[in-house]
Amino acid sequence: MAKTHQVDMLNGSLADKMITFALPLAASSILQQMFNAADLAVVGRFASSQAMAAVGSNASVISLILNLFIGLSVGANVLVANLIGKGQKEKINEAVHSIITLGAVSGVIMIALGTIVAPKILTLMGAPAEVMSLATLYLRIYFWAMPALMVYNFGSSILRSKGDSRRPLMAMSAAGVINVVLNIIFVVVFHLHVIGVAAATVISNLFSAGMILWILMHEEEAFRLSFRKLRINLENFSAILKVGLPAGLQGIIFSLSNIVIQSSINSFGANAIAGSTAAQNFEFMVYCVINAFAQTAVTFTSQNFSAGRYDRCKKIFSLAMAIGLAAGAVTGVFFALSRNIVIRLFTTDEAVIEFALKRILIVCLLDWMTGLYEISGGCLRGMGRSLTPALLTVIGSCAVRLVWVWTVVAAFHEFHVLLMVYPVSWAITGAMVLYAYFMSRRQLFHEINQ
Numbered sequence: 001m002a003k004t005h006q007v008d009m010l011n012g013s014l015a016d017k018m019i020t021f022a023l024p025l026a027a028s029s030i031l032q033q034m035f036n037a038a039d040l041a042v043v044g045r046f047a048s049s050q051a052m053a054a055v056g057s058n059a060s061v062i063s064l065i066l067n068l069f070i071g072l073s074v075g076a077n078v079l080v081a082n083l084i085g086k087g088q089k090e091k092i093n094e095a096v097h098s099i100i101t102l103g104a105v106s107g108v109i110m111i112a113l114g115t116i117v118a119p120k121i122l123t124l125m126g127a128p129a130e131v132m133s134l135a136t137l138y139l140r141i142y143f144w145a146m147p148a149l150m151v152y153n154f155g156s157s158i159l160r161s162k163g164d165s166r167r168p169l170m171a172m173s174a175a176g177v178i179n180v181v182l183n184i185i186f187v188v189v190f191h192l193h194v195i196g197v198a199a200a201t202v203i204s205n206l207f208s209a210g211m212i213l214w215i216l217m218h219e220e221e222a223f224r225l226s227f228r229k230l231r232i233n234l235e236n237f238s239a240i241l242k243v244g245l246p247a248g249l250q251g252i253i254f255s256l257s258n259i260v261i262q263s264s265i266n267s268f269g270a271n272a273i274a275g276s277t278a279a280q281n282f283e284f285m286v287y288c289v290i291n292a293f294a295q296t297a298v299t300f301t302s303q304n305f306s307a308g309r310y311d312r313c314k315k316i317f318s319l320a321m322a323i324g325l326a327a328g329a330v331t332g333v334f335f336a337l338s339r340n341i342v343i344r345l346f347t348t349d350e351a352v353i354e355f356a357l358k359r360i361l362i363v364c365l366l367d368w369m370t371g372l373y374e375i376s377g378g379c380l381r382g383m384g385r386s387l388t389p390a391l392l393t394v395i396g397s398c399a400v401r402l403v404w405v406w407t408v409v410a411a412f413h414e415f416h417v418l419l420m421v422y423p424v425s426w427a428i429t430g431a432m433v434l435y436a437y438f439m440s441r442r443q444l445f446h447e448i449n450q
Contacts, residue, residue, distance in 0.1 A: 007163025009303045010085065014312065015319050017163075018296050022324075024169040025160065026292035030285050031169075031176040042183040043197055044278065044347040051193045052347065053273045054134035061121050061139065062114075063258065067251025069106040069150055073157045075244020076102070077295070078302045078381060079236060080161035085306030092222040096158055097229045098236040100216070103154030105232075107147025114143025121259070128270050134194050141198035148202075148209035155212035158223065160299060167215055175208035243381055246390035257398040260405050264418050268355070272415060275355025278346040282335040282360060286367040289331050293324030293371065294378035301382025310445050317379045317437070324375050328368035336365040355415060362419040369423060372430025373397075376437040383444055388436050396429030 007017055044052040076099040083092050119136045156168035179200050186196025216225035265276050297320040304312045335342060339360045343353055373396070377389030404421040 009163060009300050010307050010309060010312075014300070014315055015323070018293070018300060018316070018319055019323065021160075021163055021165050021299070022292040022296040024165040025295055026289045026327075028156070028165065028169040028172045029288035029291060031172040041346050042187045043193060044274070044349075044352075046188050050131050050270065051134055052277070052352075053128070053270045054131040054194055055138055055197065055277070058122070058135055058139045058142070061259070062142065063251075063255045066110075066149075067255050068248035069103075069110065070153060071246070071248025071251050072102065072106065072240055072244035073150075073153045074247045074295070074298060074381065075240035075242065075386075076154055077157040077161045077299060078243045078384075079239045080158055081299050081302035081382075082239075082306045084162060085303035087307075089222045093224065093229075094233050095236045096216070096223055096225060097231060098233045099154050099158055099240070100151065100213075100225060101230045101232050102237065102240065103150040104147055104230075106154075107150035110146035110150065111143050114146065115140050128266065128273070131270065131273075138194040138198045141195060142201055145202040145205040148205040151209040152205065152212050155209070155216055158216065159212075160295070161302075162223070163299070168212065171208045171211035171215070174211065175204040178207055179204035243384070243386040246386040247381065250390035250393050253394050253398050257401040260402055261418065261421065264405055264409055267413075268415055271349070271351040272355045274347065274349070275352040275357075276359050278343060278352065279356040279359035279364060281346070282342065283364045283367050286328050286331045286335070286364060287370055290324055290328040290368065290371040290374055293320045293327070294374040296320055297375050297378035298382045301379050305383045313379070313383070314441070317376070317441075320375050320379070321371065325368050325371045328371050332365045332367050336360055358416055359419055362416060363422045366423040366426070369426035369430060372426065373433035376430075376433045380433075380437055380440060383440070385440050385444075388440060389433050392432045392436055393429055396432045397425040400425040400428055 007021060009017065043055055076095075079095055079099070080092060083089070083095060119139065122132065122135055122139070152168075152171065156171075159165070159168055182200035182203060183197050186192045186200055190196060192199070213225065216223065219225070265272055297316055300316045300320075301313050304310075304316065339357055343356045343360070347353060347356075373389065373393060377393065380386070380389050401421050404424065405418070409418050409421075
């Protein structure tokens with residue numbers, strides 16, 4: 001029965017398998033993002049703009065702390081996919097237990113970081129005084145969901161390494177329904193504003209993590225989880241860090257640059273914060289589509305590269321790039337065309353809406369450009385080259401964004417000028433990582449074939 005959830009990535013057609021793998025992955029990521037979107041929608045419609053801004057002020061801080069460990073889950077994916085590609089099934093079970101243990105420990109660490117460090121970052125970001133207390137309260141409750149969120153992400157990476165992206169989607173779908181229902185009950189019925197939406201996030205994440213653990217406990221022998229075997233193997237930990245740590249550090253530095261941008265957004269006031277945060281939800285959905293094909297590229301490339309199927313690695317890159325960019329562009333155009341309707345799911349405040357619409361037209365519409373570096377970087381990570389895309393993304397995106405904010409925005413303090421930093425940095429980073437991919441691929445395949 002378990003075999004029906006596994007995809008043969010090493011033989012046969014690629015396009016249909018990649019699409020079948022990527023779509024549930026995109027849907028799962030979108031649902032995970034919609035946890036925060038549901039929080040925003042409920043507090044925006046049934047609480048206040050201040051509560052909405054308080055939730056939105058935390059987006060960059062949450063991303064900052066999350067990205068390191070999400071990067072490590074990419075390393076976990078590559079570790080198991082490599083073992084599958086090499087046919088080393090006897091090592092998979094030990095890797096599974098190392099990954100789940102690492103996920104749980106990471107979540108506990110994140111509780112400490114979220115409650116101690118993050119409120120101080122909110123102050124450094126210059127969050128408006130009128131939302132500071134609510135923002136801190138939301139954040140401290142939210143981070144109690146981190147152990148469950150990490151177990152879900154690390155556990156899902158195990159399932160996805162063998163081609164199973166559907167059951168993580170099922171777990172996230174069920175948790176998403178729970179989150180929305182609890183948001184309405186806690187905020188609309190009991191008037192708990194940010195406390196209610198944060199508590200709903202904690203409970204729903206516990207449910208999704210529990211489902212993933214139950215699935216792993218009933219898997220075939222190589223992938224089966226037993227709590228008695230939970231421990232971190234140093235060899236597995238090293239392999240995860242080799243790929244995951246550069247990806248995680250890239251995410252951290254990327255988030256730091258976004259914090260600088262968020263600080264600039266804060267300078268335009270609470271309406272700009274709320275509007276920008278509402279619009280970001282649609283950008284994240286476009287990015288989820290792009291990132292699904294990037295993760296598909298990681299997994300498919302990892303298995304085929306480890307198995308010596310280099311021609312298939314080239315096809316994987318071409319298909320992931322073509323389909324991923326097209327899907328991202330279509331999603332962005334949809335939100336741009338329907339912007340006046342979808343933004344009112346979050347707020348009816350016209351001052352907030354004005355800022356949100358500007359962001360949708362400038363950032364969301366062009367968000368497909370992230371695929372230029374995310375998908376090519378995913379292929380590089382699948383071939384074991386994780387440091388290269390991390391460094392280039394830091395230079396191409398982060399450095400460019402900081403320079404833009406400190407020079408162009410300083411000279412022309414306009415909201416639309418600030419937002420232009422996104423497509424400019426995406427174009428530069430995309431060109432750099434694409435060049436690195438083709439050069440690295442030529443070098444790696446030449447060295448191996450000698």
